[in-house]
Amino acid sequence: MQEGESLDSGQTVGRIDTQQLELRKAQLLASKHAVRSRAPDVSAQLSAFGQQIAVQQQRKNLLREQERAQNLVSAGPAPTKQLLVYALKVAVKNDGGLKIGMPGEVRFVGGAQTGRE
Numbered sequence: 001m002q003e004g005e006s007l008d009s010g011q012t013v014g015r016i017d018t019q020q021l022e023l024r025k026a027q028l029l030a031s032k033h034a035v036r037s038r039a040p041d042v043s044a045q046l047s048a049f050g051q052q053i054a055v056q057q058q059r060k061n062l063l064r065e066q067e068r069a070q071n072l073v074s075a076g077p078a079p080t081k082q083l084l085v086y087a088l089k090v091a092v093k094n095d096g097g098l099k100i101g102m103p104g105e106v107r108f109v110g111g112a113q114t115g116r117e
Helices: 019-038 042-075 080-094
Strands: 098-100 106-108
Touching: none
Parallel strands: none
Antiparallel strands: 098 106
């Protein structure tokens, strides 16, 4: 091809070297893949948080029922056994929290409450 030469429509007059662009594209795709593989699994984290919230809500409900039973026992109309049932449920949820002594005796860790059947 010479300067001033006429060209036909659709005739190839040159080629652009795309090798560097193709290598850069491959590098960027590899980086993208690496970043995505390190990203945390948000759905798994949300599921775990949802379970934690459910356990906390159950514990809150048990503590409320335990307090209600304690108030009934203090007022007289409810047996101490009802309080013991809620205390045991809370202890199971807390993985501890009370000590069982002699038959019918419950000592709450961190408090001075003691109940007898």
